[in-house]
Amino acid sequence: MSSNEVLHSELSQNASEETKRQFAFMEKATAYVEELSKELGRKPTACVVTFGCQMNARDSEKLLGILKKIGYEEVESEDADFVIYNTCTVRDNADQRVYGRLGYVSGIKKKKPHMKIALCGCMMQEQSAIEKIQKSYRHVDLIFGTHNIFKFAELYCTMIESERMIIDIWKDTDQIVEDLPIARKYSFKSGINIMFGCNNFCTYCIVPYVRGRERSRNPKDIIREIEYLAEDGVKEIMLLGQNVNSYGKGLPESDQMSFAQLLEEVCKVEKIERVRFMTSHPKDLSDGLIEVIANNEKVARHIHLPLQSGSDEILKKMNRHYTKESFLALVDKIRTRIPDVSITTDIIVGFPYETDADVDDTIDVVKKAKFDNAFTFIYSKRTGTPAASWEQVPESVSKPNFDRLLKVVQETAKEQASRFTGQTHRVLVEDINEQDSSLVTGRMSNNTLVHFPGSADLIGNFADVSLDECHGFYYIGHMI
Ligand code: SAH
Ligand code: SF4
Ligand code: F3S
16 A cells, blocks of 8 residues: 655744754755656656564654655555665564565666665664675665664765765664654554653563663654644554553653553544554553553553563563563453453563473463464574573474464464454454455454455445454454
């Protein structure tokens, strides 16, 4: 799906000095793109390929906002005049996929010398990746990281003015640059960053190293952006942060706000009909937050609550700050107060020192917590994290454990999904069904999908749908 109109495309009146600087670079870049356009005899095309999480997806919308503003046409194909890979490095296979794409795109560039290739995102924050690209992927024109993405217009100009590979990586930043252009993927829903970075340092995780220290956006800026989006037709928003439950730390005294309070404020924005958030760390999920969700119809009935492991020993080694028992008590509290909520999770198998008995504990939690869905991962060693230097579990142990966990996860999820059969739920229609164009796909408040007969004019609207048949992870239904 192609992007919608560029938001904040004009310089706002109270823009910061840095925002003004970047708008000046956008003007300069526009002239460069016009020149290229004359040479090509058409509008140049740009393709942004996104790996990883919702944070990266939102960052890609920021890149596209600038690309569109300076005169590029967005395309899906990597056979474009400018290709940007927004990378992830949370697991090794994410890295490998990027190298695979780089190999593929070098073939295209050989036939199209004016083509430009850029790399950004989490993987670029790692020195070893930069070294490998410098050595083996010389056709890359621009590399930047997660902390200076706001400088994209400036970096674009530098890239055009230079023959050499441009590399600009910052170690960290406390800067948050507001009011730059953004091109949303969907007209009717949008992610919103409420915080950046992470301070939790789970011992397996690379994110704190590549995304920097946790910093919260000012609540006034968040609400202003949401009001803007609401006016622009957005009905559903997702508040984004690595650990939204610790939102607000470090804000100036006059702007102090907890995540529960922020969520309440966001729900007050008229025209916003549904509010999601991602991700909740179990150690910081407060009773206050549970109350706000329970009392606000607008808050989606879905909590993503990563478990990672059900073994106390392993949780301790992971630096997660909760136990099997406290996690289960939390799930119980949530389900009692919000009975129709879906709880989904992330689980890692094969963490250093993990035994079969530890995985038994994880499986026990899955059965007791009755997760509506769980994303299961085999532990991937990330250089620079504490767990990377610990004794690793061989695949001959982790793989069978992964398989037996997956089986229980799937059984539980299937059982859970069917509990709404026969009910009528309000869904936000997102798309035409990929397999059958007589159907549309809607998303329930609890994040489950339902496919039902309908046409394209329903997209972006809410509909009441009867959930007739459960097919594992989705429903087939009909509109009431
Ligand atoms: N901030 C979120 C998760 C971000 S990463 C949280 O705290 O839950 C998304 C998921 O990737 C994590 O929940 C974890 O399950 C998984 N993950 C992170 N590092 C990993 C690693 N080294 N190997 C395997 N999975 C990992
Ligand atoms: Fe990684 Fe833990 Fe931070 Fe999540 S909370 S991003 S798993 S360090
Ligand atoms: Fe990946 Fe970075 Fe997100 S490492 S999971 S894209 S924060």
